Amino acid sequence: MVLYLKILHAGALRMPITKCVKLLKKLHGDVQVDLESYGSRACAKQVREGKVVDILALADPVLFDELLVPEYVDRYYIFGNDQIVLSYDEFSRGSSEINEQNWMDILLREDVAFGRSDENMDPCGYRTLMVWQLAERYYKRPGLFDSLNKKCTDDKIYPKSYDLGTDILEGKLDYAFQYLCVANQFRLKYITLPEKINLSNPAHADYYQQVSVVLKGKTPRDQVVITGAPVEFAVAIPKNAANQEVARIFLDLMLSKRGQQVLENCGLIPY
Known part of the structure; x- marks a missing residue:
């Protein structure tokens, strides 16, 4: 008997989810898995609009509280931590001189x-805006946020962060703000930002809370304020999941020691 599982996940989680699916098939045999990925906010909104999936994995636990609990999800599980980095490759303009102190000056060059x-659509997007706000404070550079925001025009803003890596490799972008795990998946070079900027360390949670971003809410007229917090990922089984039993097997596997090892191998810090 063939088992079925439909997974909707953040684009940034493509490799960890794929690796966990391979482990599932290795342990439980014939399982047919359908994977679909978008930005996390787009994923959550699809579930709100009636999309039926068995596993929902998002790049920010806040989205479950904001959009899905308790109507669509009873409970979610935070399973990993990451950070925002500035990724690039050897052909990126300025790559031979960029570092932790001058990255903003390189980005603001005309070329x-x-x-x-x-x-x-994607938590990495609002986290990037938070990183810019924190950088303005950290480096004592008034106006830095506005300068970066103005320079990053609409044609350089993508539906999900995973797609940024492809365009760096194709030469369409020199640099991109991404999760470390995604930069590693594309084998990109990256600048590690200071912990007070990169949203990586729960010990700095109070510091991160100094910044916020205003987003569209549940309806077009609504707005929601997202406050700075450490980068975390979360997973859940929606209430309307068609294959609850298989979903539970996958979730338990993902949260197990073997699953945590898979996550760690993909560059996440498992909880």
């Missing part, structure tokens, strides 16, 4: 193109 994801 340099950098991108981010859309804050209303």
